[in-house]
Amino acid sequence: MKFEHYMPVRILFGWGRLSELGEVASSFGRRALVVVGRRSARRSGALDRALDSLKRAGVDVEVFEGIPPNPTSTLVDEGAEEAKKKDCDIVVGLGGGSSVDCAKGIAVAAVEARPVWNYVVSEHPSGALPIIAVPTTSGTGTEANPYAVLTEPNLKEKRALNRPPFTYPKASIVDPELTLSLPPRGTAVTGMDVLFHALEAFVGKRCNPFVEAVAEQAVRGVTKFLVRAVKDGSDREAREGMSLASTAAGMAINGGGTTALHGMEHPVSAHLDVAHAEGLCALSGPYLKYLAEVVPWKMARVAEWLGEDVSGLSEERAAEMAVVAIEELKEGLGLNLRLRDLGVHEDMLEILVSDTLSVMGHNVANTPGELDRGRIYEFFREAM
Numbered sequence: 001m002k003f004e005h006y007m008p009v010r011i012l013f014g015w016g017r018l019s020e021l022g023e024v025a026s027s028f029g030r031r032a033l034v035v036v037g038r039r040s041a042r043r044s045g046a047l048d049r050a051l052d053s054l055k056r057a058g059v060d061v062e063v064f065e066g067i068p069p070n071p072t073s074t075l076v077d078e079g080a081e082e083a084k085k086k087d088c089d090i091v092v093g094l095g096g097g098s099s100v101d102c103a104k105g106i107a108v109a110a111v112e113a114r115p116v117w118n119y120v121v122s123e124h125p126s127g128a129l130p131i132i133a134v135p136t137t138s139g140t141g142t143e144a145n146p147y148a149v150l151t152e153p154n155l156k157e158k159r160a161l162n163r164p165p166f167t168y169p170k171a172s173i174v175d176p177e178l179t180l181s182l183p184p185r186g187t188a189v190t191g192m193d194v195l196f197h198a199l200e201a202f203v204g205k206r207c208n209p210f211v212e213a214v215a216e217q218a219v220r221g222v223t224k225f226l227v228r229a230v231k232d233g234s235d236r237e238a239r240e241g242m243s244l245a246s247t248a249a250g251m252a253i254n255g256g257g258t259t260a261l262h263g264m265e266h267p268v269s270a271h272l273d274v275a276h277a278e279g280l281c282a283l284s285g286p287y288l289k290y291l292a293e294v295v296p297w298k299m300a301r302v303a304e305w306l307g308e309d310v311s312g313l314s315e316e317r318a319a320e321m322a323v324v325a326i327e328e329l330k331e332g333l334g335l336n337l338r339l340r341d342l343g344v345h346e347d348m349l350e351i352l353v354s355d356t357l358s359v360m361g362h363n364v365a366n367t368p369g370e371l372d373r374g375r376i377y378e379f380f381r382e383a384m
């Protein structure tokens with residue numbers, strides 16, 4: 001066995017810990033650009049509490065507001081200009097994955113003269129402003145890895161800015177209280193993203209024993225708490241369980257990466273601006289069946305983590321149970337979607353397959369078994 005493990009993020013987990021943001025930030029800078037989404041952080045009071053905490057610790061604040069669900073590289077460049085103009089020396093991402101990822105991009109572009117997309121595609125930056133992540137959903141896990149998913153609006157390409165060590169948050173505050181106001185649909189979709197992160201990192205070729213441990217924790221957490229958190233958003237135990245699962249899954253992809261499921265989904269949300277995890281749900285049916293074929297021993301473990309009784313069953317049979325359990329979970333959450341429901345047309349499939357292979361080729365390479373163009377095309381067709 002041979003692997004490398006690197007996870008340099010200081011994670012502060014627990015109820016009410018948003019109040020520590022100022023103290024944490026003050027050790028990295030004096031003026032923070034706070035990057036937030038369109039409305040929810042303001043409406044829930046999280047933004048005010050974050051700003052209060054920063055000001056109390058003597059950190060000046062500038063707010064960069066209105067980040068959409070799929071943030072673009074041009075928006076990141078605007079934010080970087082703002083950070084330069086206002087002399088910010090730290091970037092705080094407060095919100096769902098989009099706000100935190102946008103903050104990561106701004107942190108890089110603010111110290112460089114060139115647009116952020118250069119650093120997404122090829123160039124290694126010379127540094128970045130310190131990043132603090134404060135997730136308000138339990139979904140992306142970006143608080144525990146160096147990935148920032150951005151879309152280039154003209155190319156319609158969605159890729160991850162991945163420049164360790166610079167794009168790791170210096171610290172992440174994971175406060176389950178911030179997720180209490182997340183509506184049922186948002187809770188459900190971001191929760192499915194957690195499940196797929198953990199599952200993909202575990203089945204991927206780059207999986208190692210640490211990845212496996214956190215993937216198991218994440219899948220067990222989703223199994224126990226996702227439906228509860230969706231049914232009753234004020235269920236604190238469930239919210240805490242989902243926050244923990246999300247961060248664990250973020251750690252899982254930090255080491256193990258994602259596979260062809262994320263590889264196929266990015267082109268879909270790049271072309272159609274759909275919610276990331278809705279795309280994952282739509283594509284997952286045929287892909288999970290493929291996994292049960294090529295890595296039944298891994299999918300059998302996943303079945304166990306999903307709470308299925310697999311004692312005495314063959315690996316193949318247990319693997320099939322994992323596929324059925326995930327289908328049932330999607331069904332129960334109202335996420336049994338087809339690509340057609342998301343606006344995908346038959347005549348788009350060729351370009352989606354091409355983008356999967358070119359833009360997301362590293363994800364295809366991390367997928368177990370041998371995937372070729374024809375098989376990927378089949379996944380898309382079956383998911384229609």
Ligand SMILES: [Fe+2]
Binds near residue numbers: 140193197262276
């Ligand atoms: Fe994801």
